[in-house]
Amino acid sequence: MSVVLVINSGSSSLKYSLMDMEREVPLGEGLIERIGQDTGEISHTVRRVADAGEPAPTTLDATHRSRRPIADHDEAVQVMLDQFSEHGPQLAEYPPAAVGHRVVHGGARFFAPTLIDNLVEINIEDLSVLAPLHNPGAVAGIRAGRRSFPGVPHVAVFDTAFHQSLPTAAYTYAIDRAVAERHRIRRYGFHGTSHKFVSEQAAAFVGKPLDQLKQIVFHLGNGASVTAIDGGRSVETSMGMTPLEGLVMGTRSGDIDPAVVLHLGRVAQLESREIDELLNKRSGMLGLAGRIDMRDILAGVEAGEEAATLAFDVYTHRLRAYAGAYIAQLGGVDVISFTAGVGENAARVRAEALATLGFLGIEIDHDRNERRQPGIRRISTDASKADVLVVPTDEELEIARQALSLT
The missing domain is CATH 3.30.420.40 (ATPase, nucleotide binding domain)
Incomplete structure (x- = not known):
């Protein structure tokens, strides 16, 4: 079975999903909120797809909720690992072949899913000037994830990447060109991951x-x-x-x-x-x-x-x-x-x-x-x-x- 762990890390939250890529369904997923605040909130759901012919819903869910202080994203990733260990599915049984990280802003540098190394990590952090509310959290999640899964490929998937095909006339603002270039002012677009997925699903449907x-x-x-x-x-x-x-x-x-x-x-x-x-x-x-x-x-x-x-x-x-x-x-x-x-x-x-x-x-x-x-x-x-x-x-x-x- 091919399995991918998806991490969506925000400034004070960490959302994750362990995906069975043969059936394209989640085996387990969770949300850790209020990172760095007095009391963090944890929700972890274990999913099992019903076997063919079973008189049961498509998924059988068990959700576990708890609260505890969570100091930073390193601790949040450890909490995630603890949730898998305590409630399942066991990562030893379903080891991730890759870890996918959602990154909101890829600027004009990233136009496709990108294997993360130290230089890519630095570039994503540099783009925080364009997304100060989003990219710093993603960087924190990437660093924590790479420390916890050192032998697994980590891939950044950018919300802006799908829109790198925009024509120049569509992404250009009508302001002084030198100012725009100096400060990277242009239209980038977002929700690209969703728009790509939906357009492909729609084409298959029709x-x-x-x-x-x-x-x-x-x-x-x-x-x-x-x-x-x-x-x-x-x-x-x-x-x-x-x-x-x-x-x-x-x-x-x-x-x-x-x-x-x-x-x-x-x-x-x-x-x-x-x-x-x-x-x-x-x-x-x-x-x-x-x-x-x-x-x-x-x-x-x-x-x-x-x-x-x-x-x-x-x-x-x-x-x-x-x-x-x-x-x-x-x-x-x-x-x-x-x-x-x-x-x-x-x-x-x-x-x-x-x-x-x-x-x-x-x-x-x-x-x-x-x-x-x-x-x-x-x-x-x-x-x-x-x-x-x-x-x-x-x-x-x-x-x-x-x-x-x-x-």
Whole structure:
């Protein structure tokens, strides 16, 4: 059995999954939170895929939760190892052939999964200037992981890598070129691992070659982005130099006139860190309606709440704007997919996002859209000019696939 350990390390958290790559299912996974705080939180789930013919669910889960102080990422990795040792599956029985690390920002340097050595580690750390909230945690997880698994290939998989195929016109900001080059200011795009996975799954589902399809993928979660994909290559995406640009998100503003930042500094006397916090942590759905979860927003809309209705309208207005723009950039579209928490579960969001595209022959079937069922599914009418799909994303599996490809 070929097994890959996937580590997604944040500033104060460490998410992990031990993937059986023959069946492409997790054997065990967990989340360690509040690293470096008074009390850490640990959740570890052991999974067993039911044997063929068993009258049982696809997976049989046992979850173990505990709390204890966790000083740093080295200790977090040790906690992970302890969880496998205590609850299973045993790493001695399922030794990883590779360890895949999610890294948010690869800048313009990394455009593919990359074997990690000391120089790569230094380069990822150097890119922290572009992702100060994300890359330092990834570096800490990489260092701790390499110490714990010294004889195993470690592979960095970058959120930005899929978007390295963006045309120059798509990634270039119209500012002084010398300033932009000096400070590495350009559009990079994010959620690339998810967009790549979903576009490939969609192509397989509709039974057409990936390189012959024009696709749009909406990754709608607390963070949200949309990507235009032509022949399997990202050609336009909503997030920019940082994940702040683009769609309205849970706490992020998305697109905003850059002069607003100047206005807030000049007139409101806000410092740069305060503006950063405002736009990244106190805007989006939270700023408009006081809530982040789309289920709460939709409940507010049903109750006739003005703030929730406005937030929903702003959110879906932006989705429609990007849908139209990306169809124009692609010169048409064959497949439109929705993924991640909101995209997979909020039927009303999907319907409103494409509500004005009937003139292009793109039609959502109401009953298919409202029906909840696991796995990938079509929600467009049989007569629709483009297939509209709901495609569950699996970033851990995609990271594991890319990591295994280098072993």
